[in-house]
Amino acid sequence: MSPAVANMIVIALGAYAGIGLLVGIAFIARGIDRVDPVATGSSWGFRLLVLPGAAALWPIISRRWWRARAQARSHP
Known part of the structure; x- marks a missing residue:
């Protein structure tokens, strides 16, 4: 692996x-x-x-949070 690829992975x-x-x-x-x-x-x-689990799984957490917000808005 080249240093440039390794650097991109780290970034x-x-x-x-x-x-x-x-x-x-x-x-x-x-x-x-x-x-x-x-x-x-x-x-x-x-x-x-x-917190560590939420940080590691942030794409799933943010999607569920977004859906919960949308549900709360549609059901006052």
Whole structure:
């Protein structure tokens, strides 16, 4: 593998992790209550435990969060 390809992989993984961290923080602060009603009122300790998984799986989390927001808007 050439150094340029390795560098691009590192940059892509860094971007994925950075976006994941931003989505994960926003999700545990505001979105977890909308996606999972059981997590409503959960402690910050629980939310911090969920953060690594939310950051790693941010495409799935953001899609579910988006659908939960759309459902909440269509059913007042």
